[in-house]
């Protein structure tokens with residue numbers, strides 16, 4: 001396949017989602033993609049990429065506002081591209097099917113803006129020492145535990161699946177392009 005350029009746009013307040021974005025980028029690069037990893041606020045436009053991955057932590061039962069704004073702002077272009085979302089969540093430190101479905105539901109608003117091909121839902125990381133009083137109250141009220149719950153093997157396995165899916169989708173689109 002020709003060069004495929006992938007944008008991974010992420011929001012992150014305390015860095016754990018940024019590191020997941022970088023791990024996904026590593027896998028996609030190993031699979032031959034030319035990957036750019038950018039904070040959502042650094043991205044001017046999404047044209048020029050063959051696929052886009054957008055990720056955000058969950059806070060207050062939703063993606064961070066800057067991630068939602070990003071999808072809303074670029075939705076016309078994103079709807080035409082192979083698109084992938086991922087969410088990073090404290091609830092998934094206890095990865096039950098119920099928690100998975102709950103976090104999946106938090107994404108319904110951004111899925112209405114533009115429907116992705118794939119959704120990844122991962123456990124995140126929480127360091128109570130880095131939270132202010134209000135944040136501590138919110139986190140404790142939800143019973144979110146302290147610790148780094150990211151399972152890098154699962155994240156990389158998911159990114160491999162995404163690479164397969166994107167390559168198939170791009171090949172399909174190329175095959176259906178009108179020949180000169």
Ligand SMILES: Cc1cc2nc3c(=O)[nH]c(=O)nc-3n(C[C@H](O)[C@H](O)[C@H](O)COP(=O)(O)O)c2cc1C
Nearest residue numbers: 012013014015016017057060061089090091124125
């Ligand atoms: C103030 C606050 C609120 C949070 N609210 C939720 C929530 O509603 N649901 C959830 O699953 N995780 C919640 N989390 C956990 C974060 O999603 C998790 O810690 C994530 O790894 C943070 O990502 P970041 O390091 O990229 O900022 C919250 C964390 C904080 C600090």
